[in-house]
Amino acid sequence: MAATVLTSYCCSSSLKPIDDSSKQLEETKSVKFPERARNSRRHPSRPSIKPNSPAVTRSLLALADSGCAMDSALQLFEKMNHSDTFIWNVIIRGLARNGLFSEAVDFYRRMEREGIRMDYFTFPFVIKACGELMWLTEGQRVHARLIKVGLDSDIYVCNFLVEMYFSVGCAELAEKVFEEMPQRDLVSWNSMVAGYLSAGDGFSSLGWFREMIGSGKKPDRFGVISALGACSKESCLKSGKEIHCLVIKNGIDLDVMVGTSLVDMYGKCGEVRSAEMVFHLIPLKNVAVWNSLINAYVVSGKSAESFACLRLMQEDQHMVPDAISLINVLPSCSQVGSLKECQSIHGYAFRKLLLPQVVLETSLVDAYGKCAAVRSAERLFSVISEKNLISWNTMIAVYVQNEKHEEALELFQEMCLKQYHHLKPDAITIASILPSYAELAMVNECKQIHALAAKFGSNTVISNALIHAYAKCGDLDTARRIFDRMPGKNLVSWNTMILAYGMHGFGETAIATFSQMRETGIEPDQGSFVSLLYSCSISGLIEQGWEYFNAMKSEYNIDPGIEQYGCMIDLLGRSGNLDAAREFIEQMPLPPTARIWGSFLSASRNNNDLASAELAASKISSLEHDNTGCYVLLSNMYAEAGRWEDVNRIKSLMKEKGLAKTTASCSVQIGGKSERFVYHDVSHREANMISEVLDVMLKQTGEDVKMNMKFRPVDLIKRRRGSPEGHAVRLAICLGLVSTAVGKPFVVRQNTRICKDCHRLAKKISRACNREIVVGDGKAFHHFNGGVCSCGDYW
DNA sequence: TTAGGGTTAG
Numbered sequence A: 001m002a003a004t005v006l007t008s009y010c011c012s013s014s015l016k017p018i019d020d021s022s023k024q025l026e027e028t029k030s031v032k033f034p035e036r037a038r039n040s041r042r043h044p045s046r047p048s049i050k051p052n053s054p055a056v057t058r059s060l061l062a063l064a065d066s067g068c069a070m071d072s073a074l075q076l077f078e079k080m081n082h083s084d085t086f087i088w089n090v091i092i093r094g095l096a097r098n099g100l101f102s103e104a105v106d107f108y109r110r111m112e113r114e115g116i117r118m119d120y121f122t123f124p125f126v127i128k129a130c131g132e133l134m135w136l137t138e139g140q141r142v143h144a145r146l147i148k149v150g151l152d153s154d155i156y157v158c159n160f161l162v163e164m165y166f167s168v169g170c171a172e173l174a175e176k177v178f179e180e181m182p183q184r185d186l187v188s189w190n191s192m193v194a195g196y197l198s199a200g201d202g203f204s205s206l207g208w209f210r211e212m213i214g215s216g217k218k219p220d221r222f223g224v225i226s227a228l229g230a231c232s233k234e235s236c237l238k239s240g241k242e243i244h245c246l247v248i249k250n251g252i253d254l255d256v257m258v259g260t261s262l263v264d265m266y267g268k269c270g271e272v273r274s275a276e277m278v279f280h281l282i283p284l285k286n287v288a289v290w291n292s293l294i295n296a297y298v299v300s301g302k303s304a305e306s307f308a309c310l311r312l313m314q315e316d317q318h319m320v321p322d323a324i325s326l327i328n329v330l331p332s333c334s335q336v337g338s339l340k341e342c343q344s345i346h347g348y349a350f351r352k353l354l355l356p357q358v359v360l361e362t363s364l365v366d367a368y369g370k371c372a373a374v375r376s377a378e379r380l381f382s383v384i385s386e387k388n389l390i391s392w393n394t395m396i397a398v399y400v401q402n403e404k405h406e407e408a409l410e411l412f413q414e415m416c417l418k419q420y421h422h423l424k425p426d427a428i429t430i431a432s433i434l435p436s437y438a439e440l441a442m443v444n445e446c447k448q449i450h451a452l453a454a455k456f457g458s459n460t461v462i463s464n465a466l467i468h469a470y471a472k473c474g475d476l477d478t479a480r481r482i483f484d485r486m487p488g489k490n491l492v493s494w495n496t497m498i499l500a501y502g503m504h505g506f507g508e509t510a511i512a513t514f515s516q517m518r519e520t521g522i523e524p525d526q527g528s529f530v531s532l533l534y535s536c537s538i539s540g541l542i543e544q545g546w547e548y549f550n551a552m553k554s555e556y557n558i559d560p561g562i563e564q565y566g567c568m569i570d571l572l573g574r575s576g577n578l579d580a581a582r583e584f585i586e587q588m589p590l591p592p593t594a595r596i597w598g599s600f601l602s603a604s605r606n607n608n609d610l611a612s613a614e615l616a617a618s619k620i621s622s623l624e625h626d627n628t629g630c631y632v633l634l635s636n637m638y639a640e641a642g643r644w645e646d647v648n649r650i651k652s653l654m655k656e657k658g659l660a661k662t663t664a665s666c667s668v669q670i671g672g673k674s675e676r677f678v679y680h681d682v683s684h685r686e687a688n689m690i691s692e693v694l695d696v697m698l699k700q701t702g703e704d705v706k707m708n709m710k711f712r713p714v715d716l717i718k719r720r721r722g723s724p725e726g727h728a729v730r731l732a733i734c735l736g737l738v739s740t741a742v743g744k745p746f747v748v749r750q751n752t753r754i755c756k757d758c759h760r761l762a763k764k765i766s767r768a769c770n771r772e773i774v775v776g777d778g779k780a781f782h783h784f785n786g787g788v789c790s791c792g793d794y795w
Numbered sequence B: 001t002t003a004g005g006g007t008t009a010g
Helices: A002-014 A018-029 A054-065 A070-078 A085-097 A101-113 A123-133 A136-148 A155-167 A171-180 A186-198 A202-214 A221-234 A237-249 A256-268 A272-281 A287-299 A303-315 A323-336 A339-351 A358-370 A374-383 A389-401 A405-421 A427-439 A443-456 A460-472 A476-485 A491-503 A507-519 A526-539 A542-554 A562-574 A578-587 A594-606 A610-623 A628-640 A644-656 A687-701 A713-720 A728-739 A756-769
Strands: A665-670 A673-678 A746-750 A773-776 A781-785
Touching: A054 A070, A054 A085, A070 A085, A085 A101, A085 A123, A101 A123, A101 A136, A123 A136, A123 A155, A136 A155, A155 A171, A155 A186, A171 A186, A186 A202, A186 A221, A202 A221, A202 A237, A221 A237, A221 A256, A237 A256, A256 A272, A256 A287, A272 A287, A287 A303, A287 A323, A303 A323, A323 A339, A323 A358, A339 A358, A339 A374, A358 A374, A358 A389, A374 A389, A389 A405, A389 A427, A405 A427, A427 A443, A427 A460, A443 A460, A443 A673, A460 A476, A460 A491, A476 A491, A491 A507, A491 A526, A507 A526, A526 A542, A526 A562, A542 A562, A562 A578, A562 A594, A578 A594, A578 A610, A594 A610, A594 A628, A610 A628, A628 A644, A665 A728, A673 A728, A687 A728, A687 A756, A728 A746, A728 A756, A728 A773, A756 A773, A756 A781
Parallel strands: A746 A773
Antiparallel strands: A665 A673, A665 A746, A773 A781
16 A cells, blocks of 8 residues: 555656756745645545554655655645644655745644644744744744643754744844743754844854853854854954864864854954964865955955955866855955956856856946946846845945936836835935935935935934935034934944035044044044045145044054045145145055046146146046046136137047036025026026126126136137126025025035136125025035135135 | 754945
């Protein structure tokens, strides 16, 4: 009988060729349950009343354990005697092991309904299934049941309960189960250490590990791996070293997984030499260890070593880089801004059939974006078949980082419309899109997002983005209020606040904020010095700027990056020493980027040095192809010098390259509404009134007849085509003057840099009207007050 | 018949 049953089931579906296993697995995942009998008396012919023979039971076990024959196991089960608890346990375990978690819970429910006796072996995998499904209520029902049947003190069952409660995000319940266990083994302790780590609380995880050691337990590889993961997460180098000693003492230092965790811990704590040392001591290395070492180099900014490590890995005959190897090395492409390396990794992934893989694809999108290859990022993003929230957020961030704010908003809106695909913006989406709203001076939208952000509770990432957004919208007070109310200020919060003061020309306050940060015990990073040096540059604090730049290496052991060098060129330009600025660029240890030459170009413009400006423009042109601002700035300098042939040459060059001059626009907030103007704008409903106010202001400030004698009449005629008389900023200032509260400052935003004429006029208006006028352009804010500007006439 | 693990994107 048993042989017949087995033969019939084997013939039906269970014995399939080995190379067809993936298909079998698919079939298993979509398994259909056979119709079961509701009442066995209706099916008197079924053999279920007879005890199950050992051979059939063994067959059931073999099918359920095989990993690809659950359908056959289920069919066999239906033919068997259901009163036997063992066969139910086998099926529940088999379903859970095959990832069929809800089916496992269904089977347990059926067992309950049919009144089958449950034992110690019934519960563990049902509990595991509840955890995997994040079904807290069902998990608690099972918990209640096992208390009822008196199995709640079983050490296996309790260990599964601890894990389940962590999986569903209830650390307190997990802890309660652990505390109430009559006996605990190493697995119980390890579950607590691993559970807190998976909950994202590395410190609690380490606390439990210490308690475990204190209770006299000898840690095994599982506990050590979790504890080292906690050290990596929280950058606890000291604890990591202590665990390393423990590992050597317990003789598990040669274990490849323990070794990987050690390499990872040292790498993430910035101790790359120790990571290398552990790596070399591991006798049998696998891909994961290599990947951890690559990551260690990346974390320490050692891009060249990370590329070399990947190459060495390829040269090792037994080692084949996988998707994680590439994911780990990609940030190095961003660090060095190497598009070629990025493309080469993309090509390798394609050739080695590592694509599609959403994490790798998303990492590539991010790397392309950071190498300013927005089109490549876009193309790749469009073909990711399984885009997830991180993929969308990454593409939005690529647009934002590359100042493609309209595109960022468009993608964000598309993402919001795709909510029916279960894609809901998270805190990072909100924080990523805020800079675009702020850059486009969409103040009301920023405020709406601020209101929306409340649903995320107190969220540091969002608060940091809000501080930046409000500062960018000219509302420094609200930015400071958000900063002061933040419960969890981090380094980024401080850096953002320093930058906020810097962009508004409050350099001294920026320095004071940096000192406050140090007093709270927070160590500065590269970003802190970008904020600080930028602030010194905007406020013309030349001496302090140099002091902090030199202190970076000597006091804080931080190598200045390309951005800090850029700030120093701004500072040198402000001191008027263009030769020194050029020498500084030539002696930099990093290759100058377009941003560096852009700073030199601004310095040349401010010092009216056309030859230097031409040098900068040619360098920029050789480094990138679409820098519109650079051409416009140079063209304006030629125009001011009356070199109209050169103006036309630049114009033709821009046309040839398909570059359109940015349409200058300006906005001012009036009664919660943004009023926008363009050049010579007469479309505003109050256009006549604005024009009259402007006339009065021009007369009052003596700017109504402005004859620059260095121009010949023909130059003046040509110059009038772009003359400052119709500049949008003047219209916005005039509307602001008459439409905002008397005596109160008001903010004007423009998307291009303010010209010299409008800057001079704004200073005079601020004195004539005794009003503070704030004008923000792409780089910083000009606070005009009493006839002077916070920028010190250098921008 | 019962458990846990390392390297991966914003």
